[in-house]
Amino acid sequence: MAVGEIGFPDMPVIEGIRLGSAKAGIKKPDRRDLVVIEVPQGARVAGTFTRNAFCAAPVHVAREHLAGQSPHYLLINTGNANAGTGEQGLRDARACCMALRELTGVPHTAVLPFSTGVIGEPLPVERICRGLPEALASLDDSATAWRQAAEGILTTDTRSKGATATCRIGGKTVTLNGIAKGSGMIKPDMATMLAFVATDAAIEQPRLDVLLRESVDRSFNCITVDSDTSTNDACMLIATGRGAEVTEAEDIARFREALDRVLISLAQQIIRDGEGATKFVTLEVTQAASRQEALDVAFTVAHSPLVKTALYASDANWGRILAAVGRAPVPGFDVDKVTIDLGDVRLVEQGGRAPGYTEQAGSAVMAREDITIRIALGRGEASATVWTSDLSHDYVTINADYRS
Amino acid sequence: MAVGEIGFPDMPVIEGIRLGSAKAGIKKPDRRDLVVIEVPQGARVAGTFTRNAFCAAPVHVAREHLAGQSPHYLLINTGNANAGTGEQGLRDARACCMALRELTGVPHTAVLPFSTGVIGEPLPVERICRGLPEALASLDDSATAWRQAAEGILTTDTRSKGATATCRIGGKTVTLNGIAKGSGMIKPDMATMLAFVATDAAIEQPRLDVLLRESVDRSFNCITVDSDTSTNDACMLIATGRGAEVTEAEDIARFREALDRVLISLAQQIIRDGEGATKFVTLEVTQAASRQEALDVAFTVAHSPLVKTALYASDANWGRILAAVGRAPVPGFDVDKVTIDLGDVRLVEQGGRAPGYTEQAGSAVMAREDITIRIALGRGEASATVWTSDLSHDYVTINADYRS
Incomplete structure (x- = not known):
């Protein structure tokens, strides 16, 4: 059940952002459950993460990797949250990053892992690794790739969630695309589990961090399905820097407004698709x-x-x-x-x-x-x-x- | 549905405490929905009330009357909470007290009113007044009177809740009887809606207040069905003073332990009968x-x-x-x-x-x-x-x- 009719938008290309997905059989067969997002060289990435004290292993690892260097890949699996899994969970999250290193040559610390699904089960690392070549082979910047990635991160959601917006900055059109998942265990504290937003704008890292944090406070941090804050919440904002520079106060305001539109749309889509929602x-x-x-x-x-x-x-x-x-x-x-x-x-x-x-x-x-x-x-x-x-x-x- | 089998106990007489009830048709016909508890001269009464800011009209009036003089009657109706009813609600609660004055001759400020049921509907004062003679005529100190009073305060509860305990103080047996109702909107903050406990012990007012407050903190304030604090919560403790005097530290400890037993039993019975409870x-x-x-x-x-x-x-x-x-x-x-x-x-x-x-x-x-x-x-x-x-x-x- 879900409230209202909302179609998945036709996402424009954001040059340099490519998305791939695969059916890795993580929890169920024949279900798109593995997603790779490729981030181009020179992009800046901001992230907000759950404040749940029992935060999941991938949240620890993603935070650690993000602090160290600019990421090249976001690796997302559904079907298993890798939360409440202790030391083994950390080893498993790192093993998935290593596997991507083997296939692509980037350092494993340039991979940010994200997981969603049941809490407390060991992560099926082998299945994820076996699915990676298919996900990498499908990397693409098309609208279809965005739609399949949005599908590949769902759990109990009944529909894919996407939003896109543009704003004019310095005579150029800046584009923002975002996807999210979430339906239950939704009372985000910093971000919801999970949202990935990309833009071609060029924005300095400290400003990108602030823009994301403030917009999350007006969107994902203002929704609740059932008061339960997830162990895996994360919201990532990738700015490739290939488009217009966002430095002037006026441009920042325009970008902020567009970012709010994308994040609030995704947050509201999560509520409209809240578990069992009829209102x-x-x-x-x-x-x-x-x-x-x-x-x-x-x-x-x-x-x-x-x-x-x-x-x-x-x-x-x-x-x-x-x-x-x-x-x-x-x-x-x-x-x-x-x-x-x-x-x-x-x-x-x-x-x-x-x-x-x-x-x-x-x-x-x-x-x-x-x-x-x-x-x-x-x-x-x-x-x-x-x-x-x-x-x-x-x-x-x-x-x-x-x-x- | 309710969890486990719990029978209503065979309540012993507490001399001077008489209970009467009637079917006043407040919300539904042929349902015991009006209860009067008679408190003997010289008894001391302690009460704790909800901290909900929108507390009900009878809570305001009961608190006011309790502060003024020793009460002679507790008047309880189910089927209507008289909450969210503004000034009219206060007038209605006082009108019920006045009606009891007409019939018994006690000052209306010696009546403490309590209501439970739907919030926001005007209190059907006339029906309550019409039911009062029947309730007064049935005043009795028997086990049956206690059982019928317990039945007469229920709303969505599926069973009556009662508990009794004794302790030995100064060579005498002290008795405590209690009844309660509650099934939904249960996250008491000071007390639950509603509990009435009587004892024959003789206890000074300040000590009685402290004993009740502390025991409520260990019982009703430790239960929750659905996190919703009621507008009408109240827990009253009547000490008739006809039995043993509770003054020595050792005796206070014994009484406290017996009071805890009664209140914790009633609190647990509310949870076992929580709305829809299977566990x-x-x-x-x-x-x-x-x-x-x-x-x-x-x-x-x-x-x-x-x-x-x-x-x-x-x-x-x-x-x-x-x-x-x-x-x-x-x-x-x-x-x-x-x-x-x-x-x-x-x-x-x-x-x-x-x-x-x-x-x-x-x-x-x-x-x-x-x-x-x-x-x-x-x-x-x-x-x-x-x-x-x-x-x-x-x-x-x-x-x-x-x-x-």
Whole structure:
């Protein structure tokens, strides 16, 4: 199940970025599960990674390699997360990088490994190595290569996720392409598992790092399916440097806006394809004393199983929204100043049901697939927007059956 | 659905405590939904209430009345929470107290009102008032009266919850009886919605307050069904003072132990009857730097939808437990020092799967109805125990259909 119709975009070529994939039989046969992304010489790469203390072996290795030198390959497998695998997991992640070195001649430290799938199973290194020649042979910069790579990183996702944007800088067109996967265990903390974005722009490393971090804070760090932060979250931004230079403040603003568009689109696609999702829900919290306070209220509502099941039932049970807002960690909360709107229908004001509210009006909004809940706290001027999905029978089915 | 077989205990008489109930048709016909508890002259009453900022009208009124004078009646209705009802809700709660004054002659401020049920609907004051004579006429101190009162406060609960304990103080037997309700919106913060405990012990007010607060911290504040803190939580402890005096340190310890037994039993009964529950799960976190840290880790695991669905599926998917532990708000977490046990099976050590672990051993524990997960953090000597249930299809069904 997924909310709304979203096709995979026709990705333009980004010169120097080539993508290859293979069916390596990592967990299931006849499934595209191995992806290689080739990064050209001179490109700069920024990355954000999960803050989960039990972060996966490939996250350790990718972070280490990224700190050392400019990467030549991103190597991604689905079907196994190589997380909770201790020392053996680190050895396995490095072994995959070594295998790519054997085939391409680049140092193994120029390979960044990424894994997604079940936690705690040993990584099937041999199957990955056997699949590498096929993935390398298929390296290509075409729209098909992008689409197949997007397919090759999925787990419980029901559809591939891609986004593309352009902006004009110094008389040239700058292009950004991005792919992502994610459907469950989605409450990213730094990034979601997994997103890969490439651009032809030329951007200095420190600025690239900041641009990525800030854009991730406005996109992937504002979504939640089920409050569970993955051990494998990673978001990578590759700037090949073959296109326009992004140095002037005005150009940086344009690039930032385009990057936001790609990342927010990918983040929203993850929510629309959230495990068992039947609703796409936008939570806008305004008039908060700080952005953190706004995020705290938004996530408290977004994580409430009772709000999520009411959304699933298309039930305008606004009492559950009110109860969730009321238990958010906000000191000295004056509930009489809070207003809550469901779409354009006022639900709550003065600590209770708004005078003009009718069940019929609330139900009409709840019946939609795309629902916006606006919560104004009456405490300040900070705000935050968070996107989430509902909690359905299919969520339980998917997660009660995932390993069997 | 509920976990395990637990009968309602045969409650002994506590002299002076009488309970009456009625079928007032508050939400549905032919359902016991109105309860009156009579408190004798000279009794002392302690109470803890929800910390939800949107706390219900009766919570405001009960707190206000309790601060003013010694209560004579506790008036409890199910079928309507009188929460999110603003000024009208306060007027309605007071109107019910007034109605009891008309019938009994006690001041309306000697009545403590409690409500549970749907949030945001106006309280049907007339129906409650019409039911009061029947409830008063049935006032009695018998085991039947206790059982009917326990039944009369239920909402989505599938069974009545009661516990009784005795201890010997000063050559006399002190008795404690308690009833509670709760099944969903259970992540109590001060107390759960609702628990009423009575004893014949004679205890000074300040000591009674402390005893209740501390025992609630070890019982109701250590359970969660769905992370949602109710707007109506309240736990009341009535000490009639007709029995033994509890003043000596040794006697206080004995009473505390008996009170813990009653409150922990009621708290665990709420979890066993958690909405859709098929498992009763004990989370023991040890070797934490502080009790708060131990509670944070325990609740992070207890609230994880992925851990809860794995428990429902009897799937020893320990990677999800590890991922939840890893995202708990613990600064400077060294995962290599963490061990996780499922029953008597070691799952995790040294940051990964324990060497001797087999899927078969894990699955054997997961197949049970009562499951204990032990997490040792290797950081200190504090600990905490939290009880929770799983996330099943029935949870979604119950909460997607609750209002319809």
